[in-house]
Amino acid sequence: MYGIIGKMIAVSGKRNDLISILLEGTKNMPGCISYIIAEDATEDDALWITEVWETQEHHTQSLSLPTVQQAIANGKPLIAGFGERYETSPVGGQGIS
Amino acid sequence: MYGIIGKMIAVSGKRNDLISILLEGTKNMPGCISYIIAEDATEDDALWITEVWETQEHHTQSLSLPTVQQAIANGKPLIAGFGERYETSPVGGQGIS
Numbered sequence: 001m002y003g004i005i006g007k008m009i010a011v012s013g014k015r016n017d018l019i020s021i022l023l024e025g026t027k028n029m030p031g032c033i034s035y036i037i038a039e040d041a042t043e044d045d046a047l048w049i050t051e052v053w054e055t056q057e058h059h060t061q062s063l064s065l066p067t068v069q070q071a072i073a074n075g076k077p078l079i080a081g082f083g084e085r086y087e088t089s090p091v092g093g094q095g096i097s
Numbered sequence: 098m099y100g101i102i103g104k105m106i107a108v109s110g111k112r113n114d115l116i117s118i119l120l121e122g123t124k125n126m127p128g129c130i131s132y133i134i135a136e137d138a139t140e141d142d143a144l145w146i147t148e149v150w151e152t153q154e155h156h157t158q159s160l161s162l163p164t165v166q167q168a169i170a171n172g173k174p175l176i177a178g179f180g181e182r183y184e185t186s187p188v189g190g191q192g193i194s
Contacts, residue, residue, distance in 0.1 A: 001135075003133075003135045003145075005102055005145060005147065007183075019188055019189075023188075023189050023190060026190065026191070027191070029191075032191055033191075033192070034131065034133065034190075034191055034192030034193075035190045035191040035192065036100075036131065036147070036149060036187055036189075036190040036191070036192055036193055037187070037188055037189055037190045038098075038100045038149075038185035038186060038187040038188060039185060039186040039187075039188060040183065040184075040185055041183075041184035041185055041186055042184070048100075048102060048183065048185050049190075050102065050133070050147045052133060052135075052192070084181070086104075086137065086138075086145065087137075087138035087139070088135035088136060088137060088138055088145050089135060089136040089138055090133055090134070090135040090136075091116055091120075091134055091135060091136060092116075092120050092133075092134055093120060093123065093131075093132045093133040093134045093146075094123070094124070094126075094129055094130075094131055094132040094133070095130070095131030095132065095133055095149070095192045095193070096133055096192070
């Protein structure tokens with residue numbers, strides 16, 4: 001499996017709008033095992049996306065899906081920047097096994 | 098919901114053993130929605146645990162479960178240290194909704 005843990009910073013006050021766009025645009029992605037969006041508990045404009053994919057190729061291919069392309073286009077103006085990003089190899093646990 | 102993204106560093110060469118202990122000891126925890134263990138893709142001894150709980154109290158209470166207590170006791174000698182830790186409020190996405 002292939003995983004990404006990534007932090008995104010929304011334009012001030014736009015985190016909820018950005019999350020709605022991301023949730024809507026990331027349904028039904030082939031090869032996606034888990035895709036969880038979370039608000040950072042202490043930073044008002046920060047959010048985390050934790051992803052688990054069958055393979056890295058599934059993640060790469062997801063970026064070409066029309067729904068994801070649309071989410072990227074709609075979300076881009078609401079993104080102020082990106083924070084930490086970690087790549088992983090998920091091995092098990094509740095929610096993926 | 099309450100979430101934690103945390104990095105753990107195993108004693109050199111002991112990551113697989115530590116992961117096995119964690120996987121075994123964290124099954125069937127009340128209020129646990131997702132608990133994914135992943136190897137860091139670039140650091141040989143590092144692993145990530147991403148957790149989603151119904152409430153923060155469920156997480157706190159899980160630390161008293163006999164299975165978790167046993168995992169902590171067994172895993173402790175294999176842990177060299179802890180890395181980044183982020184607390185979150187998960188809001189949705191595949192794997193939790």
